[in-house]
Amino acid sequence: MAGTVSAESANVAVQTLYQWLADVEELARDVERWSNQNNWLVRRDTKSITEDKLGSYLVPYLTIRAPQGGMIFEPIARYVVGASGRVDLCAFPSFFNAVVVRTDSGWHIKSLDKDSVDRRWSEESFLETASQLMAMT
């Protein structure tokens, strides 16, 4: 019986991981496509994430360079408080960032400050957020 429960939970973990990886990959492709359309340079690397419930896995890690500055696209974790996944958009060298969270209604961009900006993920919201972040010094 214990083996059955364990096998079931392992199966759930695998399904959770596959869905998470697919959603992150789709998000990364959005960023690549929209950045390329704006003549921003994008370099794709991978990073490893380790989570207690999922083990270690690889995700895309993007570095974006635009005339106004640079930014990284960095998946953080599937298991976060209050959402079902988090990816950071972090400008450099200022380290100002916005958080892209996965919810039941899809991806949303949230600001971390008191303005509590919460925008549905779209080409427009991504480009505006990225431009604002990269303009910060």
Place this chain on the structure above:
Amino acid sequence: MRKRDLRISRIRAVEREYRIAVIAAELLNQQLTSDPSFLDLDDLRFRDAAIHRQNLETTYCIRLFAEFETGLREAWRHAYGRPSHPKTSNLLEAIATRCAMPQPWFDQVDKVREYRNSLVHDESATGVMIPLGEAARRLCRFFSALPPDW
């Protein structure tokens, strides 16, 4: 310095003070070993020093968490514009939710909170001892997820 970095540096400062206090307590212990009457002029006894040494880490753990909580409440007011004064457990969860914080970062700080509570309120059944250096690391990591400035 940004407010977030300032708050992290203050948590780290408490940890450094603790390390100094450990060294000072050890030096005092050595002095008392060679001269048991060393504290007599201050109307203190060897046993007082022993209790001081024994309680040092828990004393600093309470102070460490106080520094962390003060910073969180400042961020709650100014970074998130909230005038309320929630319970510490609710405050942790509210900020972690707003930051979409990785679940283990939150869980591990909640363990530090439980440990602090067991020291302050004598709830020894719920708090598991966490070494001060590890507690400081967890609190700083939590704080690193907050907005950089407010």
